[in-house]
Amino acid sequence: MTEYQPELIPPKNSALTPEEQTKCEEYRQRLAAYLKDPAFRAIEGFPIGTDEDILALSDPPYYTACPNPFLLEILSQWQQEREEIRSKLGLKEEKYQREPFAADVSEGKNDPIYNAHSYHTKVPHKAIMRYILHYTDPGDIVFDGFCGTGMTGVAAQLCGDKKTVESLGYRVDDQGVIWEGEKVISRLGARKAVLNDLSPAATFIAYNYNTPVDAVAFEHEARRILCEVEQECGWMYETWHPNCDDPNRVKGKINYTVWSDIFVCPNCGQEMAFWDETTNPSTGVVTDTWSCPRCSSLLGKNPSKECGALKAEYAWTTFLDKETNNTVRQVKQVPVLISYHVGKKRFEKKPDNYDLEIIDKISNQKIPYGIPTERMPEGSESRRNDDTGLTHVHHYYSRRNLWILAKIQDSIFKKNTTERVKHYLEIWFTSSQSRLHKLNRYMFEHHRHVGPLSGTLYVSSTPVEISPFYFVNEKLEDHLSVQIPHNKKVISTNSSTRLKIPEESIDYIFVDPPFGSNLNYSELNFLIESWIKVITNSHEEAIINKYTHKLIPQYAELMTSCFSEFIRILKSGGWITVEFHNSQNQIWNVIQESLQKAYFIVADVRVLDKQKGTTKQLSTTGAVKQDLIISAYKPNGNLEECFKLKAGTEDGAWEFVRYHLGKLPVTNESNGVPAVNAERQAFLLFDRMVAFHVQRGVMVPLSALEFYAGLEQRFTRRDGMYFLPDQVAEYDRAMLNAKKPVQLTLFVNDEKTAITWLHQQLDSDSGGEPKTQGDLTNDFNRVMNRAKHEQPLELIEILKQNFLQDTEGKWYVPDHNKASDLEKVRQRALLKEFKEYTESTGRLKVFRSEAVRAGFAACFKRQDYQVIVRIAERLPEDVLREDPDLLMYYDSAQLRKG
Template identity: 50%
Template sequence: MNDLFQNHAAKSGPVECLGQTFPSDETRREHYLKLLAEKLKDPEFRKIEGFPIGSDEDILTLSDPPYYTACPNPFMDTFVEGHCTNYDSSTHYKKEPFLTDVSEGKNDPIYNAHSYHTKVPHKAIMRFILHYTQPGEIVLDSFCGTGMTGVAAQLCGDRNVVESLGYRVESDGTVLQNLGNNGKNEWVPFSKLGARAALLNELSPAASFIASNYNSELDVNRFQLEAKRILQDVSDQCSWMYVTSHSDGRTVGRINFTLWSDVFSCPDCAGEIVFWDVAADKEAGKVLDRFSCPHCTTVLEKKGLDRAWISFIDGATGLTVRQAKQVPVLINYTVGKSRFEKKPDQQDLNLIDRVLAEPITDWFPSDRMIEGGETRRNDPAGITHVHHFYTRRNLIVLARFRERIFSMRGTEASPGLGLWFTSSHVWATRLNRLLASNYFGGGGGVIGQTLQGTLYVSSLAVETNCIERFSLRTSSVPFTAHGGSSLVSTGSAERISAPDNSVDYVFVDPPFGANIMYSELNSLWEAWLKVRTNPSSEAIESKAQKKSLDDYRALMTKSFREAFRVLKPGRWMTVEFSNTKAAVWNGIQTALQEAGFVVANVAALEKSHKGYRAVTTTTAVKQDLVISAYKPNGGLEERFREIGGTVDSVWDFVRTHLGYLPSVRIRAGELDFVAERDPRIIFDRMVAWFVRHGTLVPMSSQEFQAGLAQRFVERDGMFFLPEQAADYDKKRLQVATAPQMELFVSDERSAIDWLSDFLKRRPSTYQEVGPEFMGQLGAGWKKHESKPELLALLEDNFLKCDGTGDVPSQIHSYLSTNHKDLRGLEKNSPALVAKAKDRWYVPDPNKAQDLEKKREKALLKEFDHYRAFTGRRLKEFRLEALRAGFRAAWGNKDYQTIIDIAKKVPDEALQEDEKLLTLYDLALTRTEDWI
């Protein structure tokens, strides 16, 4: 690999960077800081989507260009040019989706060096990178968070780490993977040992700052020396704030933490109630929900109490502040090597008063908390500004640490010191809370950090010893990547400054709907860093930002389009999906397809089996998913432009698509059904491809299935290319039973699919199929979707043997196989005809086409009723009728009808149906209604 960042940390000699040689790392940094400063003066540069909120000076203070900029990185294109190999459509690259089970724990020094709201373990990401790329190739993560993708990309060159994943590394650097099943070893080569280059983009300046420090080479010895010096300096000046007297009245102890309790007012007697004093039941080992007033003995509940209040002049803002009253109720301290607890005495209270009077000489943030549900959730308690989230002594100490740490920016110790500050910060806030069960149970870990996804200040808040916490973090922070092949940018995923077709692989774990409000949760970090997230392009669903699920999906589509643009044709993108809400899942899949990607595999991590299971419907979205999608090779696009939306284009797409799908998937020694090879799903992928290109599909689903059977090889309900079928046949001989697709019946379409599969295997009478069918109509049925009558489904989609003439081949085959007395009989045998009478079966393609046309006409007639509906919302409807109507309107370029009808459909019904959502979104793009 051409290492453009050679000798990153070596300040004692020349360094090479982006093709230039500098006398030292200091001169390198000065050179690029000057270039960045000039760039920041350009008004157009600041107009780039997602440009953070901060002054030039503060952006430059955080940045370490060209490796990291606290704004869109203007050096990315130069970095890419040094690593990128030009795309050539003739270049041989063939990979199936990565299907090996991924179950990496989080107990790793690098992972634990810094907490964050969501993180994919870097060792899990390494498996994907090793599968899809080779050394020196470029990996993009446009929602990089703390930069674990960059860490993973670099550690792909570390033999010890790669072997710790269960791979074998040969002397020539070939990485072998064990594909053995049933205890048999089968080592096969699949990659090469070597670091990959990483492009890391993140909207949040806090996250990109952490990512840059994680992915920078660190002089550990220098870090330890500087951290020790800073610790000693802060301790010399501030350790007096964390002392308390031991029970003997002479010995001085070091405070570990102080517990603060809310104070309430009794609604009956107006007496003050210290929550800890009345609710902490040591004998029961818990905090009580009901307790008695210590003044009037009235039985009370916390939710029915009024707060007690304090008022004071806020020295930082000059405003009069009214805050909910909290008082110290317990001090945990250390004398020698032993821990003790005590109730604060008068000396402790005097110390707190002395700290309150202590001036703060170092800078600290005192901004109003930004708009947001989480950032403003504590407003009713009077916690309205950033500095209110810290006790006075922790605010003094944190400000002192910050001043000394940031004075070291640009040194060999800088990355470690940066991680040291942000990782220790979370222990310094009032968001820490007491874990009551651990505390009363005598276990460890009695202090809990911020509740995930919220800025909730507990009624029992823990004030840690800030100096002690920084001291503890010095041993866990210096675990970073080797450095040298990652570039970090701060900005929107909608704008990646890399050339077209330049990236070899994309891995993202993006925001998912309203799961986590990243900009709000990062606001405390960013207040201290002085550069904040620009939320305009934050891809979330948020009431505070007035962003709906439609807005979220539109933003994700733009981000995926940018990933599609920079990814080389024929290459892969992996999306980690962490949301059980079907509407969000549909939004992600729709956004991927609209961006141009073709989904080749969706798998859910089955934690009970520690493996993956294919997901075919939104009702199955109950776990984290891994979505594998590819950018079609340039040849397919070129041929489509040449011949357009013809029948030949259909089979050209299918032939190409089948080549990307996994041939064989084995789980727990058994052959798995590859859902993407089901003809119905292949048809859906083909339709999405045509729709995205604005072209009508030139055949019906029945014509498609008939053509599929003529052109490709069918095995166990799946379709393959000939060479893939040969591989499948070899594996099929090793297992006892054929795999079967698991269908979830949730609407009319899936009910028809289930009946089709059932009747293919077992042509049945109405009485026989009835109980089986009713057993499928469980709790998973979609809300608002009218439940069809079984008889209507059978009459509209299937044929019934009337007992005259020859018995249909499908029924003949079933009866002669399953009934000994009917074997060998001719199709017109009276006994066979009698047994076949009134059995429903799947029609052959020609007759099925007639049924489909008849059914489509009836569906469009029903759609006309929806069009004429004058009420506000349709309460119940047939999704199949809506789908047929949307398809017809799209074909007629009647986009307004789609939008108008969509407004009559409940939001959840529209958002949870991929087919409706895709056509609705595309219709919006052709009107003024899209953001």
């Protein structure tokens, strides 16, 4: 084979050649023509902005601040390049075979690339690199439909950088082959990235992270701008040391100023600064209540009824807003602390007369530059400060910071430099936004300021006004430390519900989707987007937000639409990795259900423990409030075609199981030790088989016991897991000198999970042994956390219905013949109980979930979808949403009830 020469990342680019400039201008003119087309502007998720502003932000053809009309021609070119690379490396398409990535991932967030520009959520690019290296080859095309700041693009390109790959702990040989120990895991070489996001702020950051810039020209222009701004506005952040009245005073530079809300005593009308009354400067302790300095009434900002304090009222100030020419009423605030420096020494003081005069002077002048003055949009975050008078974008900044920011942006626009340098100056400007508004807070116990409360637009009663001269210069150093790779990427700004990407053109997908109601991205991005003048079209935003009438069903529909597009563009047999923060069970179930509805098949779920920096496999969908790493695949065409011919038959079911087992890793580790792979256990294999049928509207041909008996007959069992014949030898070799694999953590909250837990305890092949009821009781009571809606079922009843007892009184797992007899009796009892539910009326507040599951399965088998829908709608909504089995049957029945 020809020796592979790894792609070297060139230094940051210089100015474009005349030919390149001509080509760029041609693309810009083509984009301008597209923007005039009403049909183009009607594409889902098209951002809000004028043609001029969208063009100014874009760098066609590889980045557009709107749907990218050049995607098809770029992808066509990339596919040709991909074939050439694969031919050179001797890679054959039909040999593509990957197991889900099943290793611990721990990558810190202290890399300069990660820190240069903040964002609400961000996965470190080195963590993403591990997945891309595992699932792809050089030249492959990677897609991220919720790209945020573009870390997937950075990761894709750095897969061609030997030094970065080796920093992950891998070894790269002279042939460009990447090794982990004695195992080949990938090949060195850049991958290409298609990045998409609804937010113009996100795609603009992603573009700048993924596009080289002339670092020398950028630094030169940035420092010239800082010099210009200092000359015009430097006086705004000057102060006298130690104070303006000292005869030996010297000029200092302000680092930051702490402000305080003013409150009024409801009893006597006395005004008081929140800072003065609630803080103890020597201890850093902040009290919840305080005494009025005039009448001694006990007061609090938001006092509890128990403490007996009166609620202090805000003091208000009314003034003419010079930008909107409207009268504005806002909570009164005063500066209470100034941190400044003289030379290299830092000091603190209370504002003196000179400081107050400076603030008044700035307040009485009109800012001579354009600033964003938009009304904050409807939303829980964007309107949370309306009650204190912060109603428009410019209200979120102190007046001097607003002036200085406007001056910086004006200077950027007027610079005679390349468009690329201008764009990077603008991203330096937007990255500074994170600390130059009123969202900064003061941390009393550490005597310093901190940033905004994550994921909110919360303004505290002691906001911190940071000097732009201090912070913008700090961000400049951050950007200068970033080594931007020379990326092959294409970036588009539109909804992932409708992608202009050809079918089966993407080799791998990595996404970090919105987490339900955790973050309202469009609201949080509104401040930055108001400065760049292109705003998110939130109609297609996949979040839960009652203000925009998006609840769980709407979120589920949007996520299903996105995943349906992802599976359409992904090649057969390809993989998707979903990094997801599981804040609520019902949101996790929506993601799982959306993946299944789109016909993805989940093959591995891991919990990412950020504190320990490790992952561990998740065996159930219990209440795990951590990040999840979900690996799912698109079945190849052969499986789907074969299933169509055998749908509803036992052969069809076993065809799926064989295919699915072939997709699962043979060995599994958790925290560095061998662990049972839950996906290879009988209960999860059964669930995957059922879901495969139900989502396709096909009758499930096997009961649970028939399925379990069939597993024993057709596949080899090891340590409670099932393997294909050719996988057993590999597993046995791997376990030859290893300890017996540990069982995974199981969350027991209902009858189904209790039965699974008991199987683990009593099955010798799973590491258990026959036990008496007494042996089991204490452990059972410890792990059982019965949901409040779940009908109580005693341990002895579960044992009698599912297990057998020997002559010594020990319970054990019966063989399949006897288990089948038990299951038939149990099924009759469950269906009898379900029938009682169908004959009753009103809400079902306490019920036996296993009876509902059995009833839904029976109804689905006889196509009685109306009964499923009717009973499901009588269940508590949160219970329905948090049970993946019930939710799957309900959603499928709704589609088919006619």
